[in-house]
Amino acid sequence: xxxxxxxxxxxxxxxxxxxxxxxxxxxxxxxxxxxxxxxxxxxxxxxxxxxxxxxxxxxxxxxxxxxxxxxxxxxxxxxxxxxxxxxxxxxxxxxxxxxxxxxxxxxxxxxxxxxxxxxxxxxxxxxxxxxxxxxxxxxxxxxxxxxxxxxxxxxxxxxxxxxxxxxxxxxxxxxxxxxxxxxxxxxxxxxxxxxxxxxxxxxxxxxxxxxxxxxxxxxxxxxxxxxxxxxxxxxxxxxxxxxxxxxxxxxxxxxxxxxxxxxxxxxxxxxxxxxxxxxxxxxxxxxxxxxxxxxxxxxxxxxxxxxxxxxxxxxxx
Numbered sequence: 001x002x003x004x005x006x007x008x009x010x011x012x013x014x015x016x017x018x019x020x021x022x023x024x025x026x027x028x029x030x031x032x033x034x035x036x037x038x039x040x041x042x043x044x045x046x047x048x049x050x051x052x053x054x055x056x057x058x059x060x061x062x063x064x065x066x067x068x069x070x071x072x073x074x075x076x077x078x079x080x081x082x083x084x085x086x087x088x089x090x091x092x093x094x095x096x097x098x099x100x101x102x103x104x105x106x107x108x109x110x111x112x113x114x115x116x117x118x119x120x121x122x123x124x125x126x127x128x129x130x131x132x133x134x135x136x137x138x139x140x141x142x143x144x145x146x147x148x149x150x151x152x153x154x155x156x157x158x159x160x161x162x163x164x165x166x167x168x169x170x171x172x173x174x175x176x177x178x179x180x181x182x183x184x185x186x187x188x189x190x191x192x193x194x195x196x197x198x199x200x201x202x203x204x205x206x207x208x209x210x211x212x213x214x215x216x217x218x219x220x221x222x223x224x225x226x227x228x229x230x231x232x233x234x235x236x237x238x239x240x241x242x243x244x245x246x247x248x249x250x251x252x253x254x255x256x257x258x259x260x261x262x263x264x265x266x267x268x269x270x271x272x273x274x275x276x277x278x279x280x281x282x283x284x285x286x287x288x289x290x291x292x293x294x295x296x297x298x299x300x301x302x303x304x305x306x307x308x309x310x311x312x313x314x315x316x317x
Contacts, residue, residue, distance in 0.1 A: 003249055003283050003284065004248065004249075005185075005214060005248075006209065006212055006213065006214055006246075006248040006249075006250055007212060007248075008175065008178065008209075008210055008211050008212030008213075009210045009246060010210070011167065011168060011171040011207065011210055011211075012210065013167060013168075015206065015245075016167050016203050016206055016207060019199065019202045019203050019206060019238070020199070020202070021197070021198040021199035021201070021202045021234055023197075023198050023230070026198060026230050026233050026234055027230050029233060030228075030229035030230045030232075030233050030270075031229075033229055033266050033269055033270050033273075034262070034265065034266040034269060041303070042088075042303075044265070044299075044303070045088055045300060045303045047265055047268055048261055048264070048265070048296050048299060048300055049080070049088070049090065049095060049300075050268065050280060051261070051264040051265070051268060051287065051292075051296060052079050052080060052095060052097060052293065052296055053095060053096070053097065053098060053282055054097075054098050054280075054281070054282045054285050054286050054287055055079070055097045055098055055286070055287045055289055055292060055293055056097070056098055056099045056100070056101045056122055056253070056255075056286045056287065056288050056289070057072055057075060057076045057079070057097045057099070057100050057101070057289070057290070057293060058100075058101040058102075058221075058288055058289060058290045059072050059101075059102060059106075059290060060101070060102070060103060060124060060128075060221070060290075064102070064103065064105075064106055066106070066109045069100075069102055069106045069109045069110050069113065070109060070113045072100060072102075072110075073100055073110055073113035073114050073119075074113070075097075075293070076096055076097040076099075076100045076114065076117070076119050077096055077114070077117050077119065078096075079095060079096065079097050079293055079297070080095060080296075080297055080300060081297065081301075084297070084300050084301060084304050087304040088300070088303075088304065096117060096118070096119050097119065097293070098119075098120075098282035098286050098287075099119060099120045099121065099122045099151075099152060099282070099286065100114060100119060100120075100121055100122065101121075101122040101123070101124065101152075101154065101288065102121065102122075102123060102124075103123065103124060103128075104123055104124075104125065104141060104144065104145045104148065104150075107121055107123050107145055107148040107149055107150050108148055108149060111148070111149035111150075120151035120152055121149060121150050121151060121152070122150065122151070122152035122153070122154055122187070123145040123148075123150035123152070123153055123154065124154045124156075124220075125138070125141045125142050125145050125153050125154065125155050125156075126138035126139075126141060126142065126155040126156055126177065127141070127156065128154070128155075128156050128189075128220060129156060129191075129220035129221075129222040129223075130156070131155075131156035131157065131158055131159070131191075132158075135173075138155075138177070139176060139177065139180050142155065142177060142180040142181060143180050145184075146180075146181060146182055146183075146184045150184055151183075151184050151185065152184055152185045152186075152187060153177075153181050153184050153185070153186055153187065154187040154189055154217060154288075155174075155177050155186065155187070155188055155189065156189045156191060156220060157170060157173070157174065157188055157189065157190060157191070157204065157208065158170065158173060159191055159194050159195060161173070162190075162195050162196075162200050162203070162204045163195070163196055163200070167203065167207050170204065170207050170208070170211075171207050171210060171211045172211075173211075174186075174188060174207070174208050174211035174212070174213060175211040175212060178211060178212035178213065185214040185215065186212065186213050186214050186215070187213070187214065187215035187216075187217050187251070187253060187286075188208040188213040188215070188216055188217060189217045189218075189219065189220055189255070190204050190205065190208070190216065190217065190218060190219075190235075191219055191220055191223055192218050192219060192223075192225075192226075192227075192228075192231045192235075193219060193223040193224055193225030193226060194223055198230065198231065198234045201231055201234045201235060201238075202234050202235070202237070202238045205234070205235045205238035205239065205242075206238050206241070206242060209238070209239070209242045209250050210242075213250065214250065214251060215250065215251035215252065215253050215286070216235055216238075216239060216250060216251075216252060216253070217252075217253035217254075217255055217288065218231055218232065218235065218253070218254050218255055218256065218288075219254075219255045219256040219257075219288075220255070220256065221255050221256035221257075221288060222256070223256065226255065226256025226257040227254035227255055227256050227257050227258055227267075227288075228257075229266065229267075229270060232252070232254050232267065232270060233270065233274070235252060236252055236270065236271065236274045236275060237274065239252055239275070240274065240275060249278065249279075249284055250284075251279075251283065251284040251285060251286065252271065252275075252279070252284070252285055252286075253285070253286040253287070253288055254267055254287060254288065255287070255288025255289070256288065258287050258288070258289050258292055259289065259291045259292050259295065260292070260295050261292075261295045261296045261298075261299040263292075264287060264292060264296065267287070268280065268285075271285055
């Protein structure tokens, strides 16, 4: 699917200020996801394979090595065992994950390991996860990661701009980071667990989209509270509002805490119901996850064989 890239708009503070976010209504709606309908058997397997294709397979540890990143890239190329794919009738479908996400230091290793696969390398940037390094270094980090071969850049916003209501500063910062990305796509991490309210989440989402974000993302995965369904619903509705006004489709990425297959199904259901089938694609939806794939593969094995294997068999390290 070809998506016309969001060029951004001028900052419209009136639009930002009138952004609603009714917590009780949002929480009631989020609580219905996964309860009003369910998918079983072959339909569930198909949804889980869709989830696999939308995973940003991630390693962001201080002890990352080139060997670990190469193993991760091999898993991205072949995320589900061939015998399971053959049993499901999709053995020749060319299933891969949506991307591989690493620190800057591991970009070149990942690019080399993924050569010819069509799988993009995403790099976390701008002083991830706190985003408190000197500003000129954050911009330089983006430029260096793009130069090293990253096709997607996951930046962290300055949370203080949101908490202080300084929307102009957030817009200017994100706009400059978008410019530094060049042709690489910009995924803005809001760190929603640190923004204080759902209304702040909604406002920050809109400001980042006005500044030219290609994706909005919940979390770094390092906060005390990461992706949740109420936060996701808030961001998705801001994204839909932006699309209705501008005509541009923005991607969405929940990250942190999405580790079980049943959680992935809930997020896919939410996206389908709120945005439609166009967003059920790695072009517009990603999971930021490191352990989710292992549980999905375990559930697929149970579907095929009727048995669960030990969880460690599907772990990556």
